[in-house]
Amino acid sequence: MLDLSIIVVNWNTREMLANCLRSIEDTVTDFAYEVIVVDNGSEDGSQTMLRQLFPQVCLIENDENVGFARANNQGMANCRGRYALLLNSDAITTPGAVQSLWNLADTEPRAGIVGAQLLNPDGSFQASHTPFPTLFRELLILTGSGRLVYEPWYPSHGPEEDKGPQIVDYVEGACMLVRREAFEEVGGLDEGYFMYAEEVDWCYAMRERGWQVWYQPAARVVHLGSGSSQNRRSEREADLYRSRVRFFRKHYGDRAAWMLKKLICGFTALKIGVHKLLFLASGGR
Secondary structure, eight states: OOEEEEEEESSSOOOHHHHHHHHHHOOOSSEEEEEEEEEEESSSSSHHHHHHTTTTEEEEEOOOOOOHHHHHHHHHHHHOEEEEEEEEEEEEOTHHHHHHHHHHHOOTTTTEEEEEEEEEEESSEEEEEEEOOOOOHHHHHHTTHHHHHHHHTTTTTOOOGGGGEEEEEOOTTTTTEEHHHHHHHSSSSSTTTTSSSSHHHHHHHHHHTTTTEEEEEEEEEEEOTTGGGGGHHHHHHHHHHHHHHHHHHHOOOOHHHHHHHHHHHHHHHHHHHHHHHHHHTTTTT
């Protein structure tokens, strides 16, 4: 068994994927590790690039885009590491980041998942660890008031580097270190989520089974964001709302899911109306 398996899901992000894999080669130096790339039917030459530039990578090829959850589950089913690092193809690891995740997990035997501090390309903080969703938080998100009343990265907490590592509700799926015993006991990601909220669901399931979810601010990972979803902008928002409703129905019941759907539909209709008025008032500008 290896120390670490790094699993990267790819869909038409050839150049980002190459940069991600180069960052792994440059910064992950203290482990016996493997890299598994699960390609979701890319049409941009990603597979050829991998064979030419990264022949040591284990490539799993799907004929179609099976989604983030199912692809990661494929990677975990084929990994040999004591830990699996689920890393987005649009993420860049910085020196010491993976070591920091590993050290925390190795000293906390009930740590099922450890998440990193995500950074924007300019070095500013990006949402990294967040409380589980509630109807009130969803209301603040839909109205945009959460970022006005609280922090600009609401509903996420801030960097909180001064607090050091801490137990949290959930961490963002762009970079998650997962203990093998935890995902073997709890199971993989729920494949009913095509994209978005699958990491929220997974962290919730981990907590229910007695595993801890940790945030490690010392592990800094640059996340470009929307690497794959930018190729399907029209479907992205629908995926997001659909996943939120699924999470509420699964964990909070049908009534909560129904109320969330009403909030989403109501505020979406209101936004459409306001945007149309602005469009007319500005002469189409």
